[in-house]
Amino acid sequence: MDSINDAEMSNIGDVLNDTTRPMKERFRALFTLRNLGGESAIKCISKCFNDESVLLKHELAYCLGQMQDKRAIPALRAVLEDKQQDPIVRHEAGEALGAIGDPDLRELLERYKDDPAVEVAETCQIALERLNWVAKDGASEKLSKSPYSSVDPAPPSSENDVQTLKHTMMNESKPLYDRYRAMFSLRNMATTESIIALGEGFKASSALFRHEVAFVFGQMQDERSIPFLKMALEDTKEHEMVRHEAAEALGSIATDECIQVLQRYxxxxxxxxxxxCEVALDMSEYENSPEFQYANTLLAVKAQG
Structure with missing residues (x-):
């Protein structure tokens, strides 16, 4: 990683917090800060939670969780506790706290596991189960290896039969946490059969669950998932958190068909x-370009300097 001084870090933060800039530029700045990490990056990201964009604030929380730095906890806690924040943002803050995995967060997550906003409540329930898993089985359980660098809300299941996993994933009498584990196992398999099984997840009653299916498809970047993602984005009655994840997933797959669908919305x-859709089209442009890195704001800042 390139060395970076305080002024350059501050300049990247200024791009993120500049409401006059296109959202795609602010996203690139955010992911640059996530990759750089450290206290200064956390401060730049946390400062942006006053922004009007629900989408951007959701991504701020996601990035702070992926950094797994306990210094982000105060900002994430404040967002989760703020009932004026959109449930999409609060949900992501709860998930981020679960990703950080500090056992001291149990009391906070317990307080919101029955939140009136169902997305927030379900997220905190899953985050609590993840804390339990980290404390008990995290180091010893032999599980399929994720091909992605993400910190997932739940570990994959130890089961490896697609139909059994699909049944678990779609069984609404089971805890969401167990269904998430089945989902991530199907993701890791990345076969036609497992992708078709994952597509069934869009029929689940939980919007939170459906949004995670779309997110998983975005990680996989597999063209076989396009029909499911198109259907989710094109359904104007679908929850916006699901449609937003479907759009970003299509952007990461970046075929001509994906680009055409995104342009329509x-x-x-x-x-x-x-x-x-704006951010997803920028992602598509990156995927189809010779650019080495999506999170490239540091290079731009250095060039300006």
């Missing part, structure tokens, strides 16, 4: 959806 009446 650039003016969607829901800000979260239209901003997601």
């Amino acid at each position: 650039l003016h969607d009446p829901r800000p979260v959806v239209r901003e997601s």
Whole structure:
């Protein structure tokens, strides 16, 4: 990683916090800060939680969780506790706290596991189960290896039969945490059969669950998932958190078909959806370009310096 001084870090933070800049530039700045890490990056990211964009604030929380730095806890805690924040943002803050995995967070997550916003409540329930797993089985359980660098809300299941995993994933009498574990196992398999099984997840009653299916497809970047993602984005009655994840997933797959679908929703009446399509088209441009790195704001800042 390139060396970076305080002024350059501050300049990247300024890009993130500049409301006059296109959302795609602010996203690139955010992911640059996530990759750089450290206290200064956390401060730059946390400062942006006053922004009006629900999508951006959701991504701020996601990045702070992926950094797994306990210094991000105060900012994430404040977001989870703030009932004025959109449930999409609060949910992501709860998930981020679960990703950090500090056992001292148990009391906070317990307080919100029955939150009136179902997305927040379900997220905190899953985060609590993840804390339990980290404390008990995290170091010893032999599980399929994730091909992605993400910190997932739940570990994959130890089961490896697709139909059994699909049954678990779609069994609404089971805890969401167990269903998430089945979902991540199907993701790690990345076969046609497992992708079709994952696509069934869009029929689940939980919007939180459906949004995670879309997120998983975005990680996989597999063209076989496009029909499921298109259907989710094109369904204007679908929860915006699901449509937004479907849009970003299509952006990461980046075929001509994906780009055409995203362009149709650039003016969607829901800000979260239209901003997601803008960011997703930028991701598509990156995927189809010779650019080495998506999170490239540090290079831009150095060039300006």
